[in-house]
Amino acid sequence: MFGLTFDKLLVIGVIAVFLLGPERLPHYASQLAKLVRNLRNMANGAKDRLRDEMGPDFDDVDWKKLDPRQYDPRRIIREALLDDGDDEQEEAVAIVRPSGESAFARRQRLLEEGKQAPFDNEAT
Template identity: 35%
Template sequence: MDFNLWEITGLVVLAIIVFGPEKLPELARKAARVLNYLRRIGNDARGQLRKELGDEFADISLADLNPKTFVAKHLLSGDEVEDLRQIREEAIASGSLVRETLESGRTAASDMDTAEPTPDAVGSAGAGVEKAGTEPVAAAAVHVPFDPEAT
């Protein structure tokens, strides 16, 4: 955590208001003891972990135990990390393109549902009937619900 001067001043003023100037020195001593105790526990845990892991892991830091950091530090070179970042950016761009395409398809489908067919497009016998020299008219897209148990 990074505190600036204004945040520290605000916390001190708040502590004086809440606890009063009489109890504040005692609370500060207790807080310092608790902080010191927690630091000792953390240092003991680190020491015990290094001791248990052995000499080959003597220079390991706690950040190395994070799998993401470990892979980036020990298994990938700088070029490979840059390649992975580029692949990630391309995947994000492709995903946004797919989303835009789906949205435009949904918009077109909803426009198709609300539009009334013209007599030329429908024909005398109904939708999908060809007139001489024309292409067949595609029927409106029908949304079929997905049933995961049916597969």
Template identity: 35%
Template structure:
């Protein structure tokens, strides 16, 4: 929970007891719970309004994907994992070129060999 361990939670409870006192602490905790529930409900309503406003094309849209950390993980790291697994679109388009090279009698390139120059590609 928020990266807090038991010593930190106990310290927060002791500080809350000192600040609010034992008679007002239950009221303050109740008010904090209500505020947290209201904030969560407002965030869920905003997310639902955004999804309905975007239309059916964005039914799978998740605002958390806009977080740069999640964006990089989803778009870059997932592509790298696909490359490692051999299911990338780039490898699918590169295979015919390798087949063409093998058919022309060139065979497979060894480590450090420079591929032949293709004047049509420039």
């Protein structure tokens, strides 16, 4: 959590003992315990409220799949375009993959053959 190891936490604790002193340390330790307890209660309350609002579908959700660290746009697009389940997706793949040569390649070919490149009056 936040790159803190046990050694670093121990050093922070020793520094806190010296800075706060033995008379104020119990008070701040109890405040820290209350803060952690309140944060845990808020997280559990949010989870319970979400479970109440979603109903029985809450248990069916794969939370690991929704983890933002799993987000890879290339994988998502690849899965969406190359899924073999639907005919519509196969048509989308056919639309994405251009058939034939590009306009630039066609222009270069015509120029190499000595012909004039096509000109579109409405394009400019």
